[in-house]
Amino acid sequence: MITMELSNQPNKVLFMGLGASGKSSIRSIVFEGKSVNDVKDYHATINYTRSTKNIIDAPFQIFDCGGQESFISVFVGEQAEFIFSDVAVLIWVIDVSNFDAVSTSKFYFDLALKKLAAYSERASVFCLLHKMDLLLPDMKNQVIETVKVYFAPISGLKVQYRPTSIYDQSIYSVVGEIIQTLILQSSKAQTVSEAIEEFLKSNVEMSGIAVYTDEGLPVFEGGETDRIILPANLWLASYDRLSSEYQQEEIKTVLETNNYIFVFHVIKSQLLLSGIAKKVAPLQYVLVKMEQLGEILNQLL
Ligand SMILES: Nc1nc2c(ncn2[C@@H]2O[C@H](COP(=O)(O)OP(=O)(O)O)[C@@H](O)[C@H]2O)c(=O)[nH]1
Ligand SMILES: [Mg+2]
Structure with missing residues (x-):
């Protein structure tokens, strides 16, 4: 019954971000029960992988979108309507330890938000400031503040920012928080x-x-x-x-x-x-x- 109730709701959880930022690791740890050791030698995701997950009877479609520019540019380009329709939440993963890649990530983030605003205007957006464990303790706060400002949305969508790492509990509490906002609609x-x-x-x-x-x-x-x-x-x-x-x-x-x-x-x-x-x-x-x-x-x- 609940499944029917939710079937008209957008239920896509989109993981996006550049290659090697940690998307597939996060997905398989929090939704498939994989351990940190299992994800050590993950290879680049080709195109996207799609899986479904029932949480408290709410069916979610988890999209793990490949992060190489050849894929991302297609997602925000010719495939945009397919990728960005019915989205409940966009989870944009930023590897904060890889400063060189941050501006490229921001470039595609802006394009993604534009498409999201067009096809799923009610979606929520979370930026994960990921791989926090790789930053020196003294740098953490400053990096968080800088990345937050840099990734401020240009469109009307509200974006929330959360520091995460697969090496502590943050990844569970942050993705748990995101999923709670979605299941509480039932x-x-x-x-x-x-x-x-x-x-x-x-x-x-x-x-x-x-x-x-x-x-x-x-x-x-x-x-x-x-x-x-x-x-x-x-x-x-x-x-x-x-x-x-x-x-x-x-x-x-x-x-x-x-x-x-x-x-x-x-x-x-x-x-x-x-x-x-x-x-x-x-x-x-x-x-x-x-x-x-x-x-x-x-x-x-
Ligand atoms: N240090 C650190 N490494 C991570 C973290 N999350 C993922 N990784 C590693 O980053 C690499 C790329 O991860 P992957 O999930 O394949 O990235 P994707 O291309 O975005 O799907 C893998 O070797 C992971 O083990 C993290 O929080 N901290
Ligand atoms: Mg991947």
């Missing part, structure tokens, strides 16, 4: 999101709730969730081994630090529900509350 996702907000309101001991795909992409977040994403990703990395060891059993995990309690458990056999509470709350209380929330979400999802 009424089912809105209901789930409201249930999480309601839960946090009536259980003030809980400080944050997040739901992740099995690749580690946060699809729902409420309250303070910054601290959850790293343990959640570590948890997901070991989940396959744990679940093959304890077949038939439901696996729940608690992680305690000096100040916090984290609880993880799988819902709908593929999503990871996780919660964080300040340690003033007794563990048993947190476990019971998370159990209740799990049941609610199992029904809604």
Whole structure:
């Protein structure tokens, strides 16, 4: 039903940017569960690759567009109507460690925005200031500010800028944020999101709730969730081994630090529900509350 509801909505997620900026790496890490090691020797993407991904019943078409100029110039040229129609979000990837390429990237970015404004005027646009890990720590802020100014849009489209790297959690939180803005257009996702907000309101001991795909992409977040994403990703990395060891059993995990309690458990056999509470709350209380929330979400999802 939701699929039908969304079928008229633009659902294309376009990854664009120059060759070797990191598009295919990002796509396969956040949507296909590949590891950083898997993407080390990726070769140039020829033309484009198209895959579909269902997230909370919303079908997305992921387009990973080859970045060599011979391809990009065709995407913004004769193929523009095909490429830029039905776009929900354009994700423009900039390799911020490759200063020489930045002006070429900007040249095609402007052309792409023009076409996007023509064929998908309601699309959102994100610039990923990518490969941040390659910058010296002292340079990071200045590079972010400079690139933001340089990539200011000439058209009326609003552009958001996010620093990212595949070597930390930023790539998951940023792509998760983008996907959340898209799935929240479905009424089912809105209901789930409201249930999480309601839960946090009536259980003030809980400080944050997040739901992740099995690749580690946060699809729902409420309250303070910054601290959850790293343990959640570590948890997901070991989940396959744990679940093959304890077949038939439901696996729940608690992680305690000096100040916090984290609880993880799988819902709908593929999503990871996780919660964080300040340690003033007794563990048993947190476990019971998370159990209740799990049941609610199992029904809604
Ligand atoms: N240091 C660093 N390298 C990255 C990052 N993301 C991707 N890469 C590397 O950049 C190279 C090109 O990546 P690829 O995904 O093929 O780029 P594409 O041409 O835009 O699809 C690969 O060797 C990746 O491992 C990142 O965040 N940091
Ligand atoms: Mg590629």
